[in-house]
Each structure stands twice: as C-alpha cells, then as structure tokens.
Amino acid sequence: MPTTFLNHGFSVLPNWGLILVEGPDAATLLQSQLSNSVLGLKRTFSGEIAQGLGSVRLAGYCSPKGRLLASAWLGLFPESTDSDDRFALFVSKDIAASIAKRLAMYVLRSKVKVSDASNDWEIFGAYRDDQNLEPAYEVDHSLSLRMPDVSIANHTFERLLIAKRKSESSESLIQVDALEQWNSLEVLSGIPRIVLATQEQFVPQMVNFESVAGVDFKKGCYPGQEIVARSQYRGAVKRRLQLAHSNLSSSALDFAKPGVELFHESDATQPCGMVVLAATNPENADRIDFQIECKLDALETGEIHLGMPTGPVLKMDILPYPLLEI
Structure with missing residues (x-):
C-alpha cells in the first residue's frame, strides 16, 4: 500500500453536525419522517460502539416530492439504562439547523424534543485498516457508531463517527492528512451524503440509496413515500x-x-x-x-x-x- 495512505487516523470533521431527537415519542416521530425504519434499534450506551444493522441505520429525509433533503447515520444512545430514547442523527453540518427545525414542526403535542446539537458537540472521524488494529478507539462519554467498511488496495478500513461534548473534548484540532483520507474513504464508499448544495436534487434511488440499505420499502408512510415507492416498482429512475x-x-x-x-x-x-x-x-x-x-x-x-x-x-x-x- 502506498506510504501516502495512513493505516489509521483520527480528526475533527468540520463538515459534520449532529441532531438529537429525544423523549418517549422520539421513535414514533422519526418513524413517520425517515425513509428507513428506526423501530427495533438496539440501545447503545456510553463506552459502547453502535455497529451492525441492529444498531446503526442510514436514512433519508425527503420532501413531499420524494427529493432528499438530508441523509443521516443514526443510532439510539440513551443517557442511561432507565432514560428515555435519544436518537443521534449524524448529518452534514450545513443543513443540521434547517433539518432539526423541520423535524420539530411535526412534534406537535408529542413528548419529544428535537435539537441541533452541532454547536455543543464536536464530530470526529476515526479509521483504521484491518491489518492494523491499533490504536484502540476511545469512546467513553461519546456517541459512537461504525459506518460500513471501505476496501482499497486489498485493505479494508473500519470507520467510526464519534460525537463528543465540547466541554469534554480536548482533541479539537483538524488533522489534515487524516481528514483528507477520511473524506476519500467516504467518497470511495459510494454512499452519498446530502449537503446544502444537493438538497432536493435526488430521489433516493438516483443516488443508490436503496442499494446501500437507506430505504425500507415495508415501513409505513413518510414524506415522499409514494414517489419513492413508485420509482422503485415502476422502474422510473x-x-x-x-x-x-x-x-x-x-x-x-x-x-x-x-x-x-x-x-x-x-x-x-x-x-x-x-x-x-x-x-x-x-x-x-x-x-x-x-x-x-x-x-x-x-x-x-x-x-x-x-x-x-x-x-x-x-x-x-x-x-x-x-x-x-x-
């Protein structure tokens, strides 16, 4: 493998933000809004890493016309074993505030709170290849989820998204080389991330969302669901x-x-x-x-x-x- 490829790295991700959706009705709200099901997600507690389809989901948030307003990696991270649900949605930072505001419009009388936490939490990206299992990830007091692995030049890279409260984070520097490789791994994964410049440009299938497990065609209704389903079953894309x-x-x-x-x-x-x-x-x-x-x-x-x-x-x-x- 070329020496310019780092076998592990860790950096702040300045283009990523965080939305928290918490409360007894949090799952019901997200189930009615996202392209993927959030029901049955396994709870992940402090010091643990959410990984696998049982704990981590990719989901889209669509307009009524079926166009993606956002994409999100999400996990269920309650503050303690007896706390209400708290979902973390890792999204592009440039759309976090507007998406949180839009989700909050549907709260009505539900027992749920939606907040853009991007100013209070710092988002990090960590990766390592399968032939270099050190260093161990430190995820205490953080929200951590594992994204799909990416294979390059016969090496398979694990990737983590990690959110830490800014008051508890002492590692706030951008590591340029690590950030560059993280961004490269994200592109080469073939899994899209919606940003401000691409909002409302794509029906999910136009960016392969159904092929990377971002759409559940068996779940109930959500904004744009009829158009997304029609695109799938009528071959319209x-x-x-x-x-x-x-x-x-x-x-x-x-x-x-x-x-x-x-x-x-x-x-x-x-x-x-x-x-x-x-x-x-x-x-x-x-x-x-x-x-x-x-x-x-x-x-x-x-x-x-x-x-x-x-x-x-x-x-x-x-x-x-x-x-x-x-």
Whole structure:
C-alpha cells in the first residue's frame, strides 16, 4: 500500500453536525419522517460502539416530492439504562439547523424534543485498516457508531463517527492528512451524503440509496413515500450514482465540489448529472475522486465533462456494491 495512505487516523470533521431527537415519542416521530425504519434499534450506551444493522441505520429525509433533503447515520444512545430514547442523527453540518427545525414542526403535542446539537458537540472521524488494529478507539462519554467498511488496495478500513461534548473534548484540532483520507474513504464508499448544495436534487434511488440499505420499502408512510415507492416498482429512475475520477489542475478545483453540474459531449445545453461528493485522492494529489449522479444513457458512449461542456473529463470507476435492479 502506498506510504501516502495512513493505516489509521483520527480528526475533527468540520463538515459534520449532529441532531438529537429525544423523549418517549422520539421513535414514533422519526418513524413517520425517515425513509428507513428506526423501530427495533438496539440501545447503545456510553463506552459502547453502535455497529451492525441492529444498531446503526442510514436514512433519508425527503420532501413531499420524494427529493432528499438530508441523509443521516443514526443510532439510539440513551443517557442511561432507565432514560428515555435519544436518537443521534449524524448529518452534514450545513443543513443540521434547517433539518432539526423541520423535524420539530411535526412534534406537535408529542413528548419529544428535537435539537441541533452541532454547536455543543464536536464530530470526529476515526479509521483504521484491518491489518492494523491499533490504536484502540476511545469512546467513553461519546456517541459512537461504525459506518460500513471501505476496501482499497486489498485493505479494508473500519470507520467510526464519534460525537463528543465540547466541554469534554480536548482533541479539537483538524488533522489534515487524516481528514483528507477520511473524506476519500467516504467518497470511495459510494454512499452519498446530502449537503446544502444537493438538497432536493435526488430521489433516493438516483443516488443508490436503496442499494446501500437507506430505504425500507415495508415501513409505513413518510414524506415522499409514494414517489419513492413508485420509482422503485415502476422502474422510473434512469439515473444513478457512480464513482469517477479526474486529474485536475489547481485552476479547475472549483469543479471538485457538490452541486457542480456535468455535461455530456453530445449535448452542451442540458446537464446530464451532478457532483454528489468529491475528495482528493491521498495516493495522488493531482487526482480527485467523485461521487456523481448521472443519466444512465450518458454513460454508454462519449465523454462526460465537469462544470461545463468543455470542462475536465471524468473517467468512470467501479462501485463497491451491486445495484438493486429497478
């Protein structure tokens, strides 16, 4: 493995925030709002790591039109064994306040409190490869969940999202190399994260949400549920998330960010897709890896360009998971 790849790392994640939903009716509220079921989640207590489908879920929050307003990694973290439920939703920091406010609109007379905790809690990312099991993770007094592993160059990297109260956290520095690799692992996982620039751009299947266990088609209603179900069972989605890369000069780095449009060489007037996430590749500082959402027919022939019809060319890569057929 190239020496530029760190076999473990830990850093503040400045682009991540935290929403807490707590109270006796917290599960009922989230069950009615998210694309995935929250019922039956195993409780994770201080000093433990939530891991596996029984304790960690990926979920989307949709508009009534079925478009993703947010994506969230969530776990159930009560403060003690006899406390009410407390769900932690790890989301993009730039949308945390608006999503918390939107969820709170549906509280009504329910016994539940929704809060954007991003200013009181710091979010960290930790990773290590399967051939380097040290250092051990320290998760006391934190909310910690394990995200899906990512395989690169015959190494499998474990990843943790960790939230610590700022009053209890002494490690608030951004470790640049570790952050860069964390961002790269996130992109290469092929699992999307919705940010402000991509809100309301995608039906969940357009970014493979159903293929990465982010949608439960057997649960009850939630905003946009009919449209999401119709897209699945009528084969209405002709766009998908793909992995790609490009060798960009410093003058073209403005194209390496979410929300940038893509153009196929055969049509300079209409975009054929959009950047979902992007990150510098730790092995090659001149290479940017992308998650892109793109029309399937645009992938069949010709070239796809970033930002403009004459922009940098994207080269397609292989997804790390199979797509569920629609």
